[in-house]
Amino acid sequence: xxxxxxxxxxxxxxxxxxxxxxxxxxxxxxxxxxxxxxxxxxxxxxxxxxxxxxxxxxxxxxxxxxxxxxxxxxxxxxxxxxxxxxxxxxxxxxxxxxxxxxxxxxxxxxxxxxxxxxxxx
Numbered sequence: 482x483x484x485x486x487x488x489x490x491x492x493x494x495x496x497x498x499x500x501x502x503x504x505x506x507x508x509x510x511x512x513x514x515x516x517x518x519x520x521x522x523x524x525x526x527x528x529x530x531x532x533x534x535x536x537x538x539x540x541x542x543x544x545x546x547x548x549x550x551x552x553x554x555x556x557x558x559x560x561x562x563x564x565x566x567x568x569x570x571x572x573x574x575x576x577x578x579x580x581x582x583x584x585x586x587x588x589x590x591x592x593x594x595x596x597x598x599x600x601x602x
Contacts, residue, residue, distance in 0.1 A: 496541075503595050504599050506533050507595055531573055538565055544562070545558040
């Protein structure tokens with residue numbers, strides 16, 4: 482089992498890069514959220530950042546599929562990536578609906594889960 486994890490970690494760095502990119506974009510969304518509340522251009526940054534974060538979540542799904550099928554890795558990261566894409570979709574929807582009581586805690590949860598996924602890779 483340990484050998485499989487070691488092979489998986491070193492065998493497909495694109496998956497780790499995709500998770501790191503996703504984690505970074507979520508963190509930047511937290512920063513732009515602060516700017517949203519304090520400056521005129523914060524809304525534009527947060528809106529653009531939401532699109533980039535969603536794209537990073539889709540890239541995570543693609544990387545998980547590529548690590549599994551051609552790379553011979555475990556299919557488990559696909560479930561994690563798809564679950565994260567679902568959370569990102571909900572996050573975008575509640576952001577558009579201006580529901581900060583759901584949007585902010587969900588953002589914190591997503592950041593924590595993304596850091597956890599990155600630490601596991």
